[in-house]
Amino acid sequence: MVAIDRSRLAVLVEQEAQAYAAANPRSRELYDASGNLFGHVPMTWMNKWSGGFPLYLDHAHGARITDVDGHTYVDFALGDTGAMAGHSPDPTIKAVTSRTGDLGGLTTMLPTADAQWVGAELTARFTLPLWSFTLSATDANRWAIRLARLATGRSKILVFGYCYHGSVDETFAVTNPVHGGTYSRPGNVAPPVPVDLTTRAAVWNDLESVEAALRHGDVAAILTEPALTNIGIVLPEPGFMEGLRELATRYGALLMIDETHTFSAGWGGATTAWGLQPDIFVIGKSIGGGIPCGAYGLSEDVAARVTHHTDTGDADIIDVGGVGGTLAGNALSLAAMRATLGEVLTPQAFDAMIDLATAFTEGVEASIEEFDLPWSIAQLGARAEYRFAYPAPRTGEEAAAAADDDLDAYMHLAMCNRGILMTPFHNMALMCPATERADVDRHTEAFHEAVAALRG
The missing domain is CATH 3.40.640.10 (Type I PLP-dependent aspartate aminotransferase-like (Major domain))
Known part of the structure; x- marks a missing residue:
């Protein structure tokens, strides 16, 4: 496996950050105007979103979120499992x-x-x-x-x-x-x-x-x-x-x-x-x-x-x-x-959600293997998450040591700029009953594009 070129990564992070800022002026405006909120956000952990400011919600339904700048995203974050049933079922x-x-x-x-x-x-x-x-x-x-x-x-x-x-x-x-x-x-x-x-x-x-x-x-x-x-x-x-x-x-x-x-x-x-x-x-x-x-x-x-x-x-x-x-x-x-x-959240819904998570995992694994990345992915039923470590961490301490803020920023911004939301705290993707196979395929393509750019 070949190590990541950190200088190339820095260039890509800057490119994705500039694209994010240009595409989301209304979210940035709302964030900058929120001086009466501690940390400018309703909860300080919302500052974990990459790009210097979070997207602001306009509406959401099923597996889709639309922000105040009019962009609609496939949502794999799903409220960090709070919206496992989908938005507003x-x-x-x-x-x-x-x-x-x-x-x-x-x-x-x-x-x-x-x-x-x-x-x-x-x-x-x-x-x-x-x-x-x-x-x-x-x-x-x-x-x-x-x-x-x-x-x-x-x-x-x-x-x-x-x-x-x-x-x-x-x-x-x-x-x-x-x-x-x-x-x-x-x-x-x-x-x-x-x-x-x-x-x-x-x-x-x-x-x-x-x-x-x-x-x-x-x-x-x-x-x-x-x-x-x-x-x-x-x-x-x-x-x-x-x-x-x-x-x-x-x-x-x-x-x-x-x-x-x-x-x-x-x-x-x-x-x-x-x-x-x-x-x-x-x-x-x-x-x-x-x-x-x-x-x-x-x-x-x-x-x-x-x-x-x-x-x-x-x-x-x-x-x-x-x-x-x-x-x-x-x-x-x-x-x-x-x-x-x-x-x-019926048995039938879980069966379909788990099948989609398996397809998501296989798509990520294919790109990891193709580009010889020192990464891994774990699946837990309807949930999957890739890590910037190989082999996969087996303890909490190993998982913490595998954290990479620059890679996190790049992958989150790259996905967001391609219409996909991942959980801001980590690289978790969750399927809900409204998630479709086309959503998973869209992530597979975007993930492949992002890691291909990383490899150069």
Whole structure:
């Protein structure tokens, strides 16, 4: 494999950046005028878009986004899985419109029948029998961590270096593979306490590091995705997830699986596809079709342990105990979840989405091979992501080391200038029920053109 010519890369980045700026004057104008917003954007991570400013949304539907300059894009970012169902899917819009119109009552502090239906559907997909609702997976993780500590009487959570579980304080931790120990992840913003007081970090795909952390006897739960995602897809090696289950059981910890991103693995996520056995399960984003929502599921055993403590007065999960929120489980979110899960993200939809992701992966692999690039691509069901590394990273630390800001900028701008949006944080592409084979073929052609220019 031949190394990338960095001087040529710099020239191409500048060319693509100039084309991007010339094509998007209205987006630039809006960005420059947004001085009353911190960082000029509604959320500071929106500055991650390449080109010096983000595109501004005009409208979106299905697998298409149109910006304020009138350009329409094939959208493979899909809200970083938040729009896995596609933008504004008709059943979800119908349910939300009914709730906002004829039915009325968006949030009332009263339950609706939709909650029971959604709970039963989540059990069918992800196996856990008991469910509670939130407004995000971050909330679900925070509250479920509290319940894990309550159920076990232990204080710490085990996470993997460069994992992602939203903005949960305990999860921004890494370990030194040589010296051990738990440290704050680089860039972590003002953690409330040193992270080693709340967390033990381990290395993904390294069961020995997991067991070393568990031997201390203070870990309430192993919190993990079935595959690392926000650092690029890092798949588990054969036996790793089964090893986590066995080690959790042996050392008295709970296994807490977050499928907010790995739901792309199939109708029942990786939990069903791979036969996983979580004690606690977390999901968010995608199940509401774009309406903020999340959920966590508990096993009967965990629920019984929590109930024991609440019955004896040791904890309060009804009033002031730090579990729950006024808007959580609201009528609007539950209506959106019922419609999205029941009518949009069906088994048939996942079959088609996974087929398209396979075609996407094959198209990228063909160009990587043709141009002898030191890159790789991983697929997780309906989701695929290429990395500027070969062989593919097997740990979070290796994935972080493979980051290349210049190549990221070039590939994102090159795709954007050719009518394709990729996830700004990394090179992830997600298929939705509205994605078409022509969309995948369009990316294959644009990707080939971009890497051909890179090779010269």
